[in-house]
Amino acid sequence: MNRRILNSSLTRRRFAGQLACAGITSTPLLSTLLSLSLAGRAAADSLSPNTDYRALVCLFLNGGNDSFNMLAPRSGLDYKEYKATRQELALASTDLLPLGGAAANHPELGLHPGMPELKTLFDQGTAAFIANVGSLVRPITLNEFKKQAAVPLGLFSHSDQVGQWMTAMPDRGIASGWGGRASDLLRDRNIGSKVSMNISLAGNNLFQYGHQVVPYSITPNGSIGLKSLDPAQGATSFESVAVRSLLEQHYKSIFEQAYMETTYGAIAAHEAFSAAVEPVQLKTVFPNTPTGKDLHMVARAIGGRRALGLKRQTFFVQRGGWDHHSEVLQNQKQMLPEISQAVAAFMAAMKELNVAEQVTLFTASDFGRTLTSNGRGSDHGWGGNHFVVGGAVKGGAIYGNYPSLALKTAIDTGQGRLIPSMSVDTYCAELARWLGVPDSGLTTVFPNLGSFYSASSGQPPVGFMS
Amino acid sequence: MSPGEASRFLMQASFGPTVEEIARVQQIGCAAWIDDQLTKPAQRHLPVLLAQQPSASNGRYFNDRRKFVWWQQSVTAADQLRQRVAYAWSQIFVISDKSTDAFTSYTDAMCDYYDTLLVNGLGNFRDLLRSVTYHACMGVYLDYLGNEKSDSNRKVDAGARRPDENYAREVMQLFTIGLHQLNPDGTPQLKDGQLIPTYDNEDVREMARVFTGMHYAGHETNWRWGPVQMLKPLQVYRDYHDPFRKVLLGGLKILPKYQDPAKDIDDALDCLFEHPNTPPFVCRFLIQRFTTSNPSRAYLSRVAQVFVDNGTGVRGDLSAVIRAILLDPEARQTGDNPDTGKEREPYLRLVALVRAFNGKTNNKDGIFEVAYLDDLVGQEPGSAPSVFNFYQPDYAPPGPIASAGMVAPEFQITDAVTCVSLPNFLRDCIYHGSIGRYGANILLDFSQENQLATKPGLLMERLSLILTGDRMSAGTRAIIRGAVEQISSWKPADRVKLAVYLTSICAESAVQP
Numbered sequence: 015m016n017r018r019i020l021n022s023s024l025t026r027r028r029f030a031g032q033l034a035c036a037g038i039t040s041t042p043l044l045s046t047l048l049s050l051s052l053a054g055r056a057a058a059d060s061l062s063p064n065t066d067y068r069a070l071v072c073l074f075l076n077g078g079n080d081s082f083n084m085l086a087p088r089s090g091l092d093y094k095e096y097k098a099t100r101q102e103l104a105l106a107s108t109d110l111l112p113l114g115g116a117a118a119n120h121p122e123l124g125l126h127p128g129m130p131e132l133k134t135l136f137d138q139g140t141a142a143f144i145a146n147v148g149s150l151v152r153p154i155t156l157n158e159f160k161k162q163a164a165v166p167l168g169l170f171s172h173s174d175q176v177g178q179w180m181t182a183m184p185d186r187g188i189a190s191g192w193g194g195r196a197s198d199l200l201r202d203r204n205i206g207s208k209v210s211m212n213i214s215l216a217g218n219n220l221f222q223y224g225h226q227v228v229p230y231s232i233t234p235n236g237s238i239g240l241k242s243l244d245p246a247q248g249a250t251s252f253e254s255v256a257v258r259s260l261l262e263q264h265y266k267s268i269f270e271q272a273y274m275e276t277t278y279g280a281i282a283a284h285e286a287f288s289a290a291v292e293p294v295q296l297k298t299v300f301p302n303t304p305t306g307k308d309l310h311m312v313a314r315a316i317g318g319r320r321a322l323g324l325k326r327q328t329f330f331v332q333r334g335g336w337d338h339h340s341e342v343l344q345n346q347k348q349m350l351p352e353i354s355q356a357v358a359a360f361m362a363a364m365k366e367l368n369v370a371e372q373v374t375l376f377t378a379s380d381f382g383r384t385l386t387s388n389g390r391g392s393d394h395g396w397g398g399n400h401f402v403v404g405g406a407v408k409g410g411a412i413y414g415n416y417p418s419l420a421l422k423t424a425i426d427t428g429q430g431r432l433i434p435s436m437s438v439d440t441y442c443a444e445l446a447r448w449l450g451v452p453d454s455g456l457t458t459v460f461p462n463l464g465s466f467y468s469a470s471s472g473q474p475p476v477g478f479m480s
Numbered sequence: 481m482s483p484g485e486a487s488r489f490l491m492q493a494s495f496g497p498t499v500e501e502i503a504r505v506q507q508i509g510c511a512a513w514i515d516d517q518l519t520k521p522a523q524r525h526l527p528v529l530l531a532q533q534p535s536a537s538n539g540r541y542f543n544d545r546r547k548f549v550w551w552q553q554s555v556t557a558a559d560q561l562r563q564r565v566a567y568a569w570s571q572i573f574v575i576s577d578k579s580t581d582a583f584t585s586y587t588d589a590m591c592d593y594y595d596t597l598l599v600n601g602l603g604n605f606r607d608l609l610r611s612v613t614y615h616a617c618m619g620v621y622l623d624y625l626g627n628e629k630s631d632s633n634r635k636v637d638a639g640a641r642r643p644d645e646n647y648a649r650e651v652m653q654l655f656t657i658g659l660h661q662l663n664p665d666g667t668p669q670l671k672d673g674q675l676i677p678t679y680d681n682e683d684v685r686e687m688a689r690v691f692t693g694m695h696y697a698g699h700e701t702n703w704r705w706g707p708v709q710m711l712k713p714l715q716v717y718r719d720y721h722d723p724f725r726k727v728l729l730g731g732l733k734i735l736p737k738y739q740d741p742a743k744d745i746d747d748a749l750d751c752l753f754e755h756p757n758t759p760p761f762v763c764r765f766l767i768q769r770f771t772t773s774n775p776s777r778a779y780l781s782r783v784a785q786v787f788v789d790n791g792t793g794v795r796g797d798l799s800a801v802i803r804a805i806l807l808d809p810e811a812r813q814t815g816d817n818p819d820t821g822k823e824r825e826p827y828l829r830l831v832a833l834v835r836a837f838n839g840k841t842n843n844k845d846g847i848f849e850v851a852y853l854d855d856l857v858g859q860e861p862g863s864a865p866s867v868f869n870f871y872q873p874d875y876a877p878p879g880p881i882a883s884a885g886m887v888a889p890e891f892q893i894t895d896a897v898t899c900v901s902l903p904n905f906l907r908d909c910i911y912h913g914s915i916g917r918y919g920a921n922i923l924l925d926f927s928q929e930n931q932l933a934t935k936p937g938l939l940m941e942r943l944s945l946i947l948t949g950d951r952m953s954a955g956t957r958a959i960i961r962g963a964v965e966q967i968s969s970w971k972p973a974d975r976v977k978l979a980v981y982l983t984s985i986c987a988e989s990a991v992q993p
Binding site for chain 1: 578622623626627628631641642643644645646649653659675680681684685773816818819821822823855856858865866868872876877878879880881882883884886888891892893894895896897898899900901903904907908911953955956959960962963966967978981982985986987988990991993
């Protein structure tokens, strides 16, 4: 693309756009964000320039992964309960990959046989599992659930639960996500960058929307520019000038203005992104799968971090198709290997880039599924199991409480829809804290966190990040 | 009626205005145009598919073929209103080739499903709901095909098999009543300041028992492994249908034990059809697809009331509902309120371009070979990411729109990828006569415009009329005209292409007032 086309007015307009976005918050919250943001910068100065980079990669398994078959009991009474509850959906104990080093308070757990690469990462100490996580307003008992006290809105509904994993606010609708709110606090580490610190491989997502920071969408092949600004595509100078003029006009219609601002932001970011990332080529070979291609692009973008001028980033990657009401066994057999292989390649690429300790990948998903079978699959549940991978992860361990999978326990709301033993807030606060959100900012990012964790305790929310 | 008003009406009611159709609407008026459209027979998609050579020697048609057929019919069929309505229904009664491999080999069945939406889309909502429920494609997509009653030989608390809940949940949440109790004007009912759920998980389980025992036709002797019959309505098999009493929606309707299975299903669909939420829920969705993202309470009330009673005591008359949506004063007003209207669906802007310039193809089958743009445009018929469609009705893009308390569903797929890719596709089509990865050959006819190349003022008038509903601002017009006039008048075709491209990407083309 022709650099000449983009003049300084881009920056001015972008800034104006950010102010407009900032305008959606109330003034007290905005000033809180700003002062927290300054506090964050002081903390960052203690890190040396070479290591002052951190990125969180959210891998969202959209549809609700049946994660009690991803991480399942492997022996003894625990396996018997699992088998009795899951019936035809139970995996054979001999097929489950043994995970060494699990803590004493967990049953002996095994990993889905399609995920040997993840097992290797676990054994090497760079992957950990977090058991029975889900949306909670506050800790609740089965009796409270039956009285519908403090139950997340739209429980068991895909759209609501996806949203709540992203906002960490299951008691209200809100137009920002925890990744975005964390980014608002960290964005001053990225001053001068023309590209948003929040990059999405899956389009708009609430997770990365803050009050100031908004996601920038790219494809597995990188960012996309307007052909009408590109002389190589036959664009003449008067075509390009006209396009730019159309984008710079002010529009009365709220929709027209929003649409043109989105386009405007896209072309400005594309120039910077493509210049920084297109030269980055990795030796690591990624699988030719949707997740493999997405994570390959994330790895290349991380490779371009210095040219992008970004010291804190989040990435959003999504793999859909986990709503396995039928054929759950067959589908997971095909899809979990895609995840495992892509994640392993990604970790290899992080080592190649020498940033393994500065990048953490974590999973999210709508919900866990019913432990009981509908004959061919499982239905919408609540708590589920997740994994985190990265050089800074205290791996080789399982965190949280892996529950008994017997039915009619104190956490079974029916048919094996389990009340989570850890909230999304707790799980994600550990990640946000590692990314650099100061303890004083955690409740800004996770307003309900106080129901689960005291930031003044001096302890980490979970303890899986070093 | 002004030409601009006619053009704007055709943006709402068809796949895009043409000069001829604008003149016709001006002549007969919007109401008569709708009446005329309602007399036109459905131009089905399946016969167009079957008229082509199969993709493979075994007679199968690959998945891309149904997309070609969709393009062909959407661009050229005379029953434009019906085609546009079917496309709207395909975004509520979603089936998709994404997230399941099954549909990539059921191309004919997906066309047949679309035909179901075409044929019933302007009929009665209750018939539409039933025909969708009994279509094999929906049975496959939402998993109730082969759904069996509980395994009574095993105790439930010992992990007995129980019915699949997928259709039970989504037919309520997405197709009929939604998650929360609504007032007739679509606003949520509140109790102590809180939303009131329409159902809980026990209601889902009861409803799941209704949708048991449905399978392909001809499975009498072999329930599980009988023939795959994608083109015939599903049948209900008594032996696999839950025979016991069912309490629907907390007692709103009770189905007695041992009732005929088909009656169980009909009663359950009646229960949803009669539910007070269904008119405002469905009408809001439809209004958003045709006229505005944020209908006023009064507008939604008026349309929902027509759903409740078409004037002759019939509930669910969709011709009357669509008529009410398009002819409502709020849809027809051409005022200056900056908050009305909607972002045009990005995919439909491509279709509208091809219609506006009487696009033709010289592909060997004579049909448009456009497919697999969704990675870059964010949508494509029959390819939504999930049953939640490309976007949700209540999506509020963070920023000025959300803070104004407004929603804008299409903005869910409006991002740095789609905002740039769509103009690139439009440009490829205008400059190079092709779209997408097949380089689909589409020849646009600019002969009328070429005659105006030396009269840029008139050229802009014409393009503003057919591509923006005559809404182009003076500023936009000046920018485009200024660029066009920099091209020598000896190159009229170059002038016209640039003018068409810039008009097709301008804000007034992206948004429908």
